[in-house]
Amino acid sequence: MNTHATDLKMLLKDPSLLETRGYVAGVWIQADDGATFDVVNPARGDVIAKVADLGVAETRRAIAAADDAMKGWAARTAKERAQIMRKWFDLMMENQDDLARILTAEMGKPLAEAKGEIAYGASFIEWFGEEAKRIYGETIPGHQPDKRLTVLKQPIGVVGSITPWNFPNAMITRKCAPALAAGCGFVGRPASETPLSALAMAVLADRAGVPKGLFSIVPSSKASEIGKEFCENPVVRKLTFTGSTNVGRILLRQAADQVMKCSMELGGNAPFIVFDDADLDAAVDGAMASKFRNNGQTCVCANRIYVQAGVYDAFAKKLAAAVDKLKVGDGMTEGTTTGPLISEKAVEKVQDHIQDVLDGGGSVLTGGKPMEGLFFEPTIVTGVTQDMKVATEETFGPLAPLFKFDTEDEVVTWANDTIFGLAAYFYARDVGRITRVQEALEYGIVGVNTGIISTEVAPFGGIKQSGLGREGSRHGIEDYLEMKYVCLSI
Ligand SMILES: NC(=O)C1=CN([C@@H]2O[C@H](COP(=O)(O)OP(=O)(O)OC[C@H]3O[C@@H](n4cnc5c(N)ncnc54)[C@H](OP(=O)(O)O)[C@@H]3O)[C@@H](O)[C@H]2O)C=CC1
């Protein structure tokens, strides 16, 4: 564990990006009661910032300001909204290095991955700035001679947003970009572990000319109170959430009283299937990318790796060689491929899943042990079976469990045997098999001969208990629009 403290401001070209106040109604504020909460560097264990701990009263002000500001914002032309969003995108990319350092300091991912997240996050602002100009309505041939029918698309209203710590930049832009493009007001509450990236984003939104009050960031340790306010405040018309399925259920129950429109990007349990006709080297590359990106802390990480019996040993050997090349360490250190986990709870969950495999007769092929602090050895376990925890629970850590299967039907049945349905992956070369399996897998996203599927141009989202709605792509803006049917009698 690094002992030296993170003097984040010293690392930044523009130290003004390191904001610790809330951004509410276009003003940087301390909490009404002066409270703060600590943000800790998970690689070093030191407090890197004390952030204003806003509450319900401040959130209410942010919601009211968003409602006021969106009237003028929605009245601007789509081109004007797009120009401001383009400026915001440009500023994000101009400050990519600083934003990445802030992200690595508070979340732990290696700097190279953090830079990649900034570009990924900014791409949603670029994409939806362009989509703002393509919000089309329609005319419908009248059902009677004197009727003229039209369909208008209008902004849904003020959006409340709750996002997780694992992508502290991109999970917010994947929501605020379509919201602003559609003409909505937006109030974001980032995870308490990682508020600094959201606040830095707000600094740049202000500089880009996003109207004051339209976009607010409410840092808070009081997650459930802020969430409840989003669900109960009559001005909020839309709730968008990324996080665990358990919290998604809580929010859906709370939002039901207002019959509020909700978008939910929830947990996953991705199967990663290697058939005996796969290109094994490609499959290993794909498994490494899918499993160990963000140290296994993404909702689309391979959670179960199914390998057909004929290639099981060869694949396991190749994968172990690749895993042993990973370099665990502080994300700020050049060459680090694998940072810390986010919390002690996360370390315990990985240990619990490994122990459960061992108790069930499985073995550790490589890794298997916690390291100092929140670091954990990248691990492969073999002899894993469907009755083990890792088959039904999302590990959210650097654990690659290898299951052996015999037939296509067997593995598709196992792959679909989960309450989740976000992402699935498989490697094969037979076109008949590829066609059958991609159609049979019950998931919102399927990667075929690839382990990385995330892009702003495609619809991201799950089925079953992995969520509601889609983010990104031309579809992603629909969740921030209402459809109005106008029947004109002439
Ligand atoms: N689909 C995805 O992308 C993600 C899935 N997950 C899954 O969730 C598991 C737990 O991770 P974790 O970070 O704890 O995810 P959580 O779902 O607990 O947290 C996600 C966000 O929701 C907030 N939150 C928590 N409880 C409430 C509540 N009652 N009302 C309103 N907001 C709330 C959190 O705030 P705070 O941080 O302050 O607690 C955070 O901002 C992971 O192991 C993984 O399985 C996690 C992250 C992303």
Ligand SMILES: O=C(O)[C@H](O)CS(=O)(=O)O
């Ligand atoms: O929530 C997540 O883990 C992200 O959606 C994963 S991705 O979009 O970065 O692939």
